[in-house]
Amino acid sequence: MQEKNIRLNIPVRYLKGVGPKRSEQLSRLGVGTLEDVFYYLPLRYEDRSRLTPIRELKVGELQAVRGEVVTVSSRRAKTGTHIVQAALTDGTGSIHAVWFNQPYLADSLKRGQEIVAYGRVELYDKLQIVQPEYEAAEEADKGSLHIGRIVPVYPLTAELTQRYMRALIYQAISSCQKALIERLPTYLIAREKLVDVRFAVRSIHFPANFESLEKAYRRIVFEEFLILQLALALRKRSMKDRDTGLTHGLGGELVASFRKALPFEFTDGQRNAIADIERDMSSAKPMNRLIEGDVGSGKTVVAAHALTLTVENGFQGAIMAPTEVLARQHFIVLSEFLMPLGINVALLAGGIDAAAKERICGEIRDGSVHVVVGTHAVIEEAVAFRKLGLVIIDEQHKFGVTQRAVLKQKGYNPHVLIMTATPIPRTLALTVYGDLDVSVIRELPKGRKPVSTYWVEEDKRREVYGFIKEELGKGRQAYVVCPLIERSSESGVRSSGGTKAALDIFEKLKNDVFADFNVGLLHGRMSSKEKDKVMADFKKRKIDVLVSTVVIEVGIDVPNAAVMLVENAERFGLSQLHQLRGRIGRGEHESYCILLADPKTDEARKRLKAIEGTLDGFQIAEADLDIRGPGEFFGTRQHGLPEIRFGNIIKDLGIMELARKEAFAIVAKDPELNEEHHRLLKEALRERFRDRMDLAHVG
Ligand code: ADP
Ligand code: MG
Secondary structure (H helix, E strand, O other), X not given: OOOOOOOOOOEHHHOOOOOHHHHHHHHHOOOOEHHHHHOOOOOEEEEOOOEOOHHHOOOOOEEEEEEEEEEEEEEEOOOOOEEEEEEEEOOOOEEXXXXXXXXXXXXXXXXXXXXXXXXXXXXXXXXXXXXXEEEEHHHHHOOOOOOOOEEEEOOOOOOOOHHHHHHHHHHHHHHHHHHOOOOOOHHHHHHOOOOOHHHHHHHHHOOOOHHHHHHHHHHHHHHHHHHHHHHHHHHHXXXXXXXXXXXXXXXXXXXXXXXXXXXXXXXXXXXXHHHHHHHHHOOOOOOEEEEEEOOOOOHHHHHHHHHHHHHHOOOEEEEEEOOHHXXXXXXXXXXXXXXXXXXXXXXXXXXXXXXXXXXXXXXXXXXXXXXXXXXXXXXXXXXXXXXXXXXXXXXXXXXXXXXXXXXXXXXXXXXXXXXXXXXXXXXXXXXXXXXXXXXXXXXXXXXXXXXXXXXXXXHHHHHHHHHHHHXXXXXXXXXXXXXXXXXXXXXXXXXXXXOOEHXXXXXXXXXXXXXXXXXXXXXXOOOHHHHHHHHHHHHXXXXXXXXXXXXXXXXXXXXXXXXXXXXXXXXXXHHHHHHHXXXXXXXXXXXXXXXXXXXXXXXXXXXXXXXXXXOOHHHHHHHHHHHHHHHHHHOOOOOOOOXXXXXXXXXXXXXXXXXXXXXXXXXXHOOOOOOHHHHHHHHHHHHXXXXXXHHOOOO
């Protein structure tokens, strides 16, 4: 093949050793072009570079040995399996190499020949190396792809062997590497100390050592992340340019009175978040900000502050919660903050009768309602505002661009604030939520007592009840959380086994275990009125023990509740457990979270360990991401993140941060990517986001 004019997009069938059949097999792996060959990355590597003397071999491990073939035997076992055995010796000891169902090997192995073999060493009646890959030592000495080096192992289907793939990639690299043209500008390579593209591609497959491998990986991931971040930077820039926002004035009296009335000082995180919000709302561009703050970090008061600001400027505000229970609670809390300032707050939720709803909608239309509290449905329903200035979306873990689009359709262009208690590292949030700005409230208000968390198994139930009784005796209240409402609600014929249902537990606790106390019940199938009554009674301490489902997951705030028992804790997700636990530890009392669980899977055990091991929401979110993977964690397609092929957004976060910094610097300096040294990046960007032009507004 002529080296000169080779391009990355030539089909694989032009490569040596690839006929029509191979070409088809490769295409099933997604390998269609030379570029695909170069970037078909190994799944893992085997260190076959070190030869172990036979005497020092460790049973059970993959190792490489070099020895002389002393005997070769070939036979058929009673089971029909064909077995070829070769005794090898290297002067320190001897070992039997064993192959199954490869009778032809008996002819290719010669007595007196030296071979290098790599495989798992086992001890049956004698020391064996089982099904090893091997090569004549003479060949291996000349440089082998399969032995005597760090060897790549690819994700393959049965039709293609590792040896074939290695040979193909090796050959492509040796004869076509000129096709690899450096896209990264020289200044960037120097500044970030990256290896060049040819070294990277060669070393990601056939590294000379682990250090080269590491450098190759870093370079390839950096490039991938840089292109992603360039797309984000460009999109952000184009959005910022397009919209004009509702510029708010700062320093008014209403906001000052709001602050003055607060019974506490803001934490640093709250102060910073408020400063960010004020900067956004007073600018000429619409705010599009995410506030990340752990459970209990005090996001509601930050929201109230922003609402006051918009009302002071003559606008209306809306705050949306994911559940009715939470919307109702927000309504109560916000009314306490805002009503005394003359701000008219209204609740728009299910369970409000049609006449009242109509009246409220009328007041929203004519502007006499200043702040509307409701569920997420509020913006989708036909609510017309007179002058909507600010929309706050609470506890929204998976925000897409959709909400904003809905608002726009209705002719609004308000400032948007999203609050989430599923904190993820900032760079990741900025990446995943693409067009949002992010403020992080890292700390909890002072004086919070840490919640002690215990994971216990079913056989400790009696002790657990005893403990809860003691706490109730001291005047505390408790939550008991169950995964189901009633047992039959679990699907199908399969019985729900040991899974606890709120209705059963409620009966048992009320009539038996906690018969001396008041036991209440809360679940999603109760009417809004009933739910309200139960929550109000719990707040007023008319209920000591509240049996519930995850309806209490978010936002509920009852400081005297200091104990939580979670039934079948293995059935809950990690961030769900963290949210649940966030319901306690809100007052001045020692708080306890007890997780009853007999987990059956490794994943469940990992979750329980993680939740037991830390109170830090950021660490929990990271563990959750790690256990479930980003697809599950963020919800597929909910976010603007395109598929990531090489890097790992959690493990490679450091590289992501660098790439982000560089990408934003590039776009700030060269917004159209017209400078000559950015030309190939621009091309790469176009190619990568061909199908997603919304991500790459490049001129
Ligand atoms: P979350 O961030 O989970 O929504 P909340 O807004 O419900 O948290 O706040 C939890 C509790 O902390 C509330 O009772 C609230 O009044 C209180 N709180 C908020 N900010 C502070 C502060 N700076 N100092 C003391 N308590 C605070
Ligand atoms: Mg909240």
